[in-house]
Amino acid sequence: MTLRRRLVLSIVALVVAVSAVIGAGSIIALASIQTGTIDGQLQKATSRASTKFGQGDPNGQRPNDDALQPLGQAAGTLTAYYVAGGGAGGIVLNDDGSRSFLSSAQLDRLGDVKVGVDPATMDLQGSLGRYRVAAVQVDNAGVGNAVLVVGLPMSPVYESVRSLLLVVILVVAAALVAASVVAAVVVRRSLRPLERVAETASTVARMPLERSDALQDVRVPDTDPRTEVGRVGSAFNRMLGHIAGAMQARERSEQKVRQFVADASHELRTPLASVRGYAELTRRMGGDLPKDVVYAMGRIESESIRMTSMVEDLLLLARLDEGREIQFDDVDLTGLVFDAVNDAHAASPEHPIEVDVPDSPVVVVGDAARLHQVIVNLVTNARTHTPDGTRITVGLAPSDSGSGVDLTVRDTGQGIDPEFLPKLFERFARADSSRSRSAGSTGLGLAIVDAVVQAHGGSVDVTSEPGDTVFTVHLPAEQPADAAAAATASPASPESTDAPAADTWSDVPNRT
Ligand SMILES: Nc1ncnc2c1ncn2[C@@H]1O[C@H](COP(=O)(O)OP(=O)(O)OP(=O)(O)O)[C@@H](O)[C@H]1O
Ligand SMILES: [Mg+2]
Structure with a gap:
């Protein structure tokens, strides 16, 4: 009741x-x-x-x-x-x-x-x-x-006595009616502030509390300390303030970490390019050097290439975390699938790859370079984490939910350990197999897939059993609302200190 x-x-x-x-x-x-x-x-x-x-x-x-x-x-x-x-x-x-x-x-x-x-x-x-x-x-x-x-x-x-009894019954009946009406009105009016507190509490409960400014405008209006509800209201407002403060502190520290990773990755690119350049230069003069030195220089070169790719991945993830880096445009996914499949086929002809796409182009709103990277990362995983001869199928189809597109990358490999599945999209997560280590993997590929897809307002799912592993990327047909709002509200500011120079950032190499 x-x-x-x-x-x-x-x-x-x-x-x-x-x-x-x-x-x-x-x-x-x-x-x-x-x-x-x-x-x-x-x-x-x-x-x-x-x-x-x-x-x-x-x-x-x-x-x-x-x-x-x-x-x-x-x-x-x-x-x-x-x-x-x-x-x-x-x-x-x-x-x-x-x-x-x-x-x-x-x-x-x-x-x-x-x-x-x-x-x-x-x-x-x-x-x-x-x-x-x-x-x-x-x-x-x-x-x-x-x-x-x-x-x-x-x-x-x-x-x-009979007359008085009749009068008493009439008076009690009248009191019953009057008391019901007056009590209903008075109680409703008295409880209205409490209802406002309850409404605010359920609004907060429904809010996605990911950003501290989400709570900015949420306040209970009844804060008169002379009333009980007012005291509850002001305590509630103080609590909201504390939560917002804690969230701001967390956001600041996360922001610092992201900034640090972005800066560190950015700064590491130049020395890495030098190391790679000098190693390559030395290798080219291989004839004059002892064999061991040529081998060591080759290793330095290949490891610096790997490290460059890792640094690029970290930089991309840091940028995606900041909500930048995605530039929305109409993208033909069919073309991207064919490009990625052709590249993969050239890289490892021993993996038969099939393409299952509709005849007409499948167009979504998104960032072509990043979506290409998503397809490449998934196809590369299907190539590098499965034995030779494993059949790979890349498919595109309208989403079951009716809006948007589902991109699927399926392979007939040995599958992914079920215990590892929940951590699959975490950064640096790799199934503990010597094969993936030897393939020089870093465990950032699927984290990037996840971050890019989320920035597009989509989602990635995986189902895996021996002989059938399917990664499904769902992309909405529309640009996500918050990205659209951000685009109209604040066009990217070129002065921003950590904004990448257009030529350095937009051409992060795809991982093939
Ligand atoms: N198709 C697949 N079949 C089997 N295992 C897979 C498959 N895709 C991913 N995995 C497992 O998931 C792990 C994480 O994949 P992810 O792409 O994030 O990293 P990686 O491929 O190891 O390294 P990177 O992509 O950064 O070079 C892989 O190490 C691998 O163990
Ligand atoms: Mg990978």
Whole structure:
């Protein structure tokens, strides 16, 4: 049950309970006050009747009606007498002034009333109903010693109680309706600030908290420290501030690391180019040098080539991490596939490669050079991490999801160790096989594939079992929204200190 409903129900229940208690108290009080009044009237009626009856009938005859109902008795008053010798009788004064005799059953009942006790209520049945009755001893009346019982009807008390009960029921019903409406409005209004806090919290929960400025505009408006919700709101805002601060610190440190890697890779290119150049120069003069030195120079040259490629990969990854380096344009993926497959075929003719693409060109929005690199890296993996003769199939097809394109690179090699699969796209991740080491791999190829594809707003999946390994690159047909926004908001600034010079960066060699 929601807090709001619980509060409304509690308030309504409380109001109804209080009204019911007050109503019940009023009814009980009214009944007892009215009964007290009747008792007072009964005392007076008894004294009138006993005085008149006491005067007796000098003839010792049956007491006449006037003796039983003296002047001043109210309508409904009943009087019964019980003479010591055995005679008994009684009458009741009707509303119209006439008198009726009491039945013998009624006289029997009234005969039980004791002299000298407080008035009691008695049900006399028939048309009389409930009566308040009291008995008095009258000595030396003309008819001898007698007990006189006088009664007054209780119906006025019951009528008042019934009327009050009706009023109480109406008042409780009205209180129920009014309390429900007022409680619903008041509770809704009181809980609105809490709902705003909850809304802000769920907004934050839905946010992808990758960038610290994501939280910049998220604040709870209710921060009045005098209210409970205000205190929650201001604590929540402080917490958001702390989170944003922690994220900024993390971003700064990540930025520093990226910057360092980018700078270090950039700086390493020139000395590496010199090492490679001098090694090549020395090799060309091979005839004049001892064989060992020629061999050592060859190794220096090949390792420097490898190191250059590694440095280029690191630089590319650092740039992709910064969200740069991708230049969106219409790209014909079919052409890129054919280029990569032809290069691969030339590099290792012992791997049969098939191409499975639609007849019409498949065009996506992306960076041609980087997408070429993605295809080359995947095809190179299929070549270098599988035995000779392994069949490779490169396919292009419209995506199953309906929008975008799926590029698949499939091979019939030995497959990838399932334990290694979750780490496959991590940097420097290589399955621990001597073959991949000897092939001079660094474990950056798939990390680059992943980073490039993500920068295009796409995704890479892999399924692998012995004899069937499939890498599927899904590329959306559209440019990703954040890249488009970044492109319109801030055109690349050429002054930026770590921006690569156009000629040095855009021509990072593809890894073949
Ligand atoms: N088609 C494949 N068949 C079997 N193993 C594969 C395949 N593709 C990748 N791998 C495994 O995944 C590892 C990581 O691949 P990745 O391309 O990232 O690095 P690499 O090929 O080892 O080095 P680099 O591509 O940087 O030269 C490889 O070392 C290899 O063990
Ligand atoms: Mg590779």
